[in-house]
Amino acid sequence: MKIPAKIPVSVVVITLNAERTLKQALASVADWADEIVIVDSGSTDATLHIARKFDSRVIYRKFNGFGAQKQYAVGQAKHDWVLVLDADEIVSEPLANEIIALFAGNPPAFAGYSLPRNLIFLGRVLRYSGQNRQPVLRLFNRREGSFTPVSVHESVRVNGEIGQLSGVLIHYSYGSLHDYVLKMNQYTTLSAEEMASRHKKANIPLQGLRFLFTFLKIYFFKGGLLDGYPGFIWALLSAVYPVIKYSKLQEIQDTEEKPKISPILAYSNN
Structure with a gap:
């Protein structure tokens, strides 16, 4: 799909020593997202170097739990619509095209959108094991939603209906x-x-x-x-x-x- 201009979406990522996958994650959104916000909690590897290569806005914040860290990062975005990625998640081309299409005309119809996510484990996509196309709510209007304030296994809660996208978010969670x-x-x-x-x-x-x-x-x-x-x-x-x-x-x-x-x-x- 030809992209006439970047869409009004802020991609938000929290990081700590994420050099293994961060380049691929940011490359999957850099061509079409208007802004990339990185909230880092003290990386000592090449994470910050990679982030700046993609013109990301980098902010340091001490880590105090995944829910609080991600909610803080969402609060730093300049756009109301945010796509929250983990540093080991890659937006597939079909998913990118769907997100771009959402902002091509009228405002998105829902308060948030659930994305199907596939896990790569030991070099293989888990087609079964309860991990195939697992829905995760990651694209939402921050005026209508926020992260749960828990230390781990955080999730997004929105006030309004949730739409479903079909393009896949690819999760390279474990390198080994x-x-x-x-x-x-x-x-x-x-x-x-x-x-x-x-x-x-x-x-x-x-x-x-x-x-x-x-x-x-x-x-x-x-x-x-x-x-x-x-x-x-x-x-x-x-x-x-x-x-x-x-x-x-x-x-x-x-x-x-x-x-x-x-x-x-x-x-x-x-």
């Missing part, structure tokens, strides 16, 4: 199993802290059932076995995730419930 484990460690910690702040209790006897139920659901009921080896590993790690999350919650609760011992008494011989 090493990347997955690092993210899982970060996310499970944030989730456990979030649950602890809401005084949610861990139920350790249910851990085995959580693991088994999650694995069976993804691998068999959602067709993960049809994704081959990547599908098996995805189901296995996804089943481990809640076990670690609730174990960390239990660890926080155990620490909070331990009696405070005076340093003097702790070293007393009496």
Whole structure:
């Protein structure tokens, strides 16, 4: 599609050491989005260099949770319509064309739009495993919507109807199993802290059932076995995730419930 001019949309991205995928993510929107806003929380790799190559407006902000960080970034945009991307998400050409068409005439008909997202895992698109064309609300009018103020697994809530686009958002979330484990460690910690702040209790006897139920659901009921080896590993790690999350919650609760011992008494011989 020929683009007569850039459309009045601000693309918003939060970053931290995102050099692996940021160039491809920004390249997928740079030709048609009027503005790119990057909110970085202290990258030490080539992230900022890549961002400036695309004439992005770069702002530093200390990270205090995904929901709050993304909402702050949305607030820095100059346009009301924002497309919020993760640094490892790429807008496919069909999706870009759909977004451009939304702004070709009258204003968009909905308060926000849900985009189907496909996950690339171990070098393969997961066609099953519950990850094929998963809808994510990322394009919205910020006057009508905002991010939930949670530390992890944030989402957008809008006041109004939500439209559906068909072009795919491509998610290169994990460059390797090493990347997955690092993210899982970060996310499970944030989730456990979030649950602890809401005084949610861990139920350790249910851990085995959580693991088994999650694995069976993804691998068999959602067709993960049809994704081959990547599908098996995805189901296995996804089943481990809640076990670690609730174990960390239990660890926080155990620490909070331990009696405070005076340093003097702790070293007393009496």
